[in-house]
Amino acid sequence: MKINLEILDAAYLMGEVEIDNLNTKELVPKMVFRRRLTKAAKLVIELVSKVNFTNGRIMYASAFGELEATAKILNAILNKEGISPTDFQNSVYNTPVSYASILENNQNEIMTISCGDNTSNRLLKLGAIKALDNDEILLVATETLNIKNIEQINSCIDYLEVAVALKVKVTEKEANINIIEVDKTLPKSIAYLVQVAKTFDKEKQNIIGISL
Secondary structure: OEEEEEEEEEEEEEEOOOOOOOOHHHHOOOHHHHHHOOHHHHHHHHHHHHOOOOOOEEEEEOOOOOHHHHHHHHHHHHOOOOOOHHHHHHOOOOHHHHHHHHHHOOOOOEEEEOOHHHHHHHHHHHHHHHHHHOOOEEEEEEEEOOOOOHHHOOOOOOOOEEEEEEEEEEEOOOOOOOOOOOOOOOOHHHHHHHHHHHHOOOOOOOEEEEEO
16 A cells, blocks of 8 residues: 655754754743753754644654663663653653643644664654544654763764654655665664655655555
C-alpha cells in the first residue's frame, strides 16, 4: 500500500555543536516556563513557529530522546547521588512535544516513536497512516547529542543537534519528491527527514510517496 503526503510547509535546524539564534525568549515569554525547557523542547517550539502550526495532531520521533537528562540521571546513579525530579521528568521521550503543546494549549493527539536508525522512515509511515483522517498534522523529529564527553564515542557525524518539521496532509496527487541520497554527516535517524525538508519548495506542490 502507498500513501502520498503533500508537504504544506517544512523547516529544519542544524548545529555542529549546538543550534544558536533561537527565538525562545520571544516564543516563550514566561521565564518560569522557559527555564524548564530542554534543548529538544526549544527546538520543537522553534520549528512549530516556523511552520505556523499551533493546533493539531503531532507525531514526534527521536532515536536518542532527551540524552542530556538521561546522562545526568545515569551520572547521579553512578556517583550514588540523588536523582533530580526535573531530570527524571525531562528524560521522557515525549517531553519536547509536550512542552510545545502546553505552550500552545494544543489538546490534540500526540504520538511519540523511537526506532533507532529507522526513525525517519517510521515517522513518515506513522504520519501517512494518521493523515488518512484528512486533517493537517505535524511530523517533527529531533536529536540533541551534545552532552559531556560525547567526543569520546562520536566519530561518525558532524552535527550533534538537528531538528526537522514537516506539516503534511494526505493527497491523491502523484508524488514528485524522490530522495536518493542523504547527508551522512547527520544522525542516521533524522537525515532522511532533513533531506525531505531541504527539497521543499514553497513555489510548488511537494508530494512524497510513503510505502507501508
